[in-house]
Amino acid sequence: MTAxxxxxxxxxxxxxxxxxxxxxxxxxxxxxxxxxxxxxxSLALELLARAALAKVSxxxxxxxxxxxxxxxxxxxxxxxxxxxxxxxxISVVFAHLQSILPGFTPGMESFGIVHMGRRNEELHSGSTPxxxxxxxxxxxxxxxxxxVLLASLAETLESLVGPDEAEVATALIAAAxxxxxxxxxxxxxxxxxxxxxxxxxxxxxxxxxxxxxxxxQAGHRVTCPACSSDSLVVGAPVAxxxxxxxxxxxxxxxxxLPSRFECVACGLKIGQLSQLHAVGLADTYKSTIVYDAAxxxxxxxxxxxxxxxxxxx
Amino acid sequence: MSRFLEDQVxxxxxxxxxxxxxxVPTTAVAKALGEISSLPGVTDVQVLQPREKADAPPNIYxxxxxxxxxxxxxxxxxxxxxxxxxxxxCVVGAVNVATRLVDGQELVQALGADALxxxxxxxxxxxxGTRPILRILHRESQGRYRVRWDSLFVTPASTKSACVFADxxxxxxxxxxxxxNLSDPGDGLVVDNWRMLHGRTAxxxxxxxxxxxxxxxxxxxxxx
Numbered sequence: 001m002t003a004x005x006x007x008x009x010x011x012x013x014x015x016x017x018x019x020x021x022x023x024x025x026x027x028x029x030x031x032x033x034x035x036x037x038x039x040x041x042s043l044a045l046e047l048l049a050r051a052a053l054a055k056v057s058x059x060x061x062x063x064x065x066x067x068x069x070x071x072x073x074x075x076x077x078x079x080x081x082x083x084x085x086x087x088x089x090i091s092v093v094f095a096h097l098q099s100i101l102p103g104f105t106p107g108m109e110s111f112g113i114v115h116m117g118r119r120n121e122e123l124h125s126g127s128t129p130x131x132x133x134x135x136x137x138x139x140x141x142x143x144x145x146x147x148v149l150l151a152s153l154a155e156t157l158e159s160l161v162g163p164d165e166a167e168v169a170t171a172l173i174a175a176a177x178x179x180x181x182x183x184x185x186x187x188x189x190x191x192x193x194x195x196x197x198x199x200x201x202x203x204x205x206x207x208x209x210x211x212x213x214x215x216x217q218a219g220h221r222v223t224c225p226a227c228s229s230d231s232l233v234v235g236a237p238v239a240x241x242x243x244x245x246x247x248x249x250x251x252x253x254x255x256x257l258p259s260r261f262e263c264v265a266c267g268l269k270i271g272q273l274s275q276l277h278a279v280g281l282a283d284t285y286k287s288t289i290v291y292d293a294a295x296x297x298x299x300x301x302x303x304x305x306x307x308x309x310x311x312x313x
Numbered sequence: 314m315s316r317f318l319e320d321q322v323x324x325x326x327x328x329x330x331x332x333x334x335x336x337v338p339t340t341a342v343a344k345a346l347g348e349i350s351s352l353p354g355v356t357d358v359q360v361l362q363p364r365e366k367a368d369a370p371p372n373i374y375x376x377x378x379x380x381x382x383x384x385x386x387x388x389x390x391x392x393x394x395x396x397x398x399x400x401x402x403c404v405v406g407a408v409n410v411a412t413r414l415v416d417g418q419e420l421v422q423a424l425g426a427d428a429l430x431x432x433x434x435x436x437x438x439x440x441x442g443t444r445p446i447l448r449i450l451h452r453e454s455q456g457r458y459r460v461r462w463d464s465l466f467v468t469p470a471s472t473k474s475a476c477v478f479a480d481x482x483x484x485x486x487x488x489x490x491x492x493x494n495l496s497d498p499g500d501g502l503v504v505d506n507w508r509m510l511h512g513r514t515a516x517x518x519x520x521x522x523x524x525x526x527x528x529x530x531x532x533x534x535x536x537x
Binding site for chain 2: 003004005006010015018021025029158163
């Protein structure tokens with residue numbers, strides 16, 4: 001027997017998870033390094049955490065200071081005057097989840113509290129905490145936490161962020177989990193040692209060559225962690241390109257997740273995302289190409305001055 | 314009768330039946346089939362009669378489509394949990410008006426369960442003071458799905474969902490459709506409202522006296 005129901009309970013797993021997905025879509029509509037991306041991620045995470053607790057029971061979300069909150073959580077309509085349902089603080093939600101969900105580690109709980117703290121600071125103060133955090137510093141833990149919370153809801157990252165972003169998230173999580181990747185710091189130290197043994201003249205010459213090389217080659221220019229020369233990361237696209245038309249020019253932008261690093265000055269090479277993550281070079285980057293509109297729309301037709309193909313008339 | 318009915322609904326998503334003379338109340342027929350679903354503010358038996366657009370309020374299909382074709386939809390798709398089954402029972406028949414049926418499982422196969430699950434929608438108007446975010450597809454137990462669709466009463470709740478909405482509109486134009494004529498008094502049709510999308514063909518002038526009783530059911534006798 002299943003009776004129709006007009007609306008979901010606002011503290012139900014379904015209502016909270018659907019709204020989390022809506023916020024996650026908003027998050028993904030912004031560039032990864034933007035404050036908006038991080039801000040919307042925090043809103044999505046709060047709802048996801050609350051959904052995970054609601055899956056156990058919406059009663060766990062009720063603020064215990066007033067029994068009417070529990071009564072409301074159980075699906076009833078309190079008759080108390082001026083009643084507005086109040087749920088527990090998000091920090092308490094994370095604490096409960098850490099006790100209830102085996103996969104939700106103390107590290108995830110701490111991350112959640114810090115991320116919510118930044119969100120509150122963003123909302124309630126004049127400071128801009130999300131402007132100063134690189135996505136590589138928080139996004140892997142964010143997705144790890146989201147994955148655990150979603151698993152408790154019998155869902156996957158794909159259901160929250162879609163298949164393309166889920167693939168990126170999985171790669172970021174794997175990179176963050178790869179403890180062996182931290183060994184790359186020894187490689188960097190070895191290159192640093194060799195570098196400092198070069199004469200200032202040699203270093204300057206190599207740095208100039210590296211700057212020239214990094215300008216000409218395709219990729220995203222970064223600073224080498226060993227010798228501070230201009231160097232490059234290259235990677236694979238994580239989203240389709242977007243085009244914007246401005247006058248006679250078309251600007252095409254596309255986001256990439258780094259997979260390789262190279263510095264021609266000191267010879268340092270890093271070939272894994274996990275290693276790049278360990279040294280802070282795993283931030284997604286934006287590639288921007290400006291085309292002349294005529295060039296962009298020019299067809300690749302070797303016979304463009306002729307009539308269309310038409311056998312024999 | 315009930316076992317046969319249940320088997321038919323499970324297999325095809327609907328069942329056609331004879332419900333006997335119309336002097337037997339539709340509530341009595343429905344009670345024999347399953348448990349009647351009483352909706353707040355709505356009589357158990359709703360009388361469906363063609364109405365011109367100008368004569369109907371904008372909150373019902375006749376107000377939007379008049380006597381034209383009713384698009385395929387789930388009844389009360391804008392509710393969190395729409396009614397499980399609906400019984401349509403002919404009181405005054407019309408040979409040239411049909412109930413249209415399309416299997417929502419085919420929609421799932423065509424567009425993919427994951428894409429539909431991620432498609433969010435909202436009632437176009439507040440329901441009990443709120444516009445909750447709903448999903449087109451819900452996963453049920455044993456690999457079954459619950460589908461909802463309406464082109465009028467719900468709207469996409471995100472940009473990505475709007476793209477899937479457009480895909481559904483396109484798919485429905487080519488979907489394989491079954492048409493059932495409730496032409497004689499007592500002709501009945503039970504529809505699984507969580508699976509089948511249904512609609513109505515246009516009503517020509519000579520069939521404006523068509524009358525169908527509709528009643529919602531929470532369950533069918535013998536079913537879970």
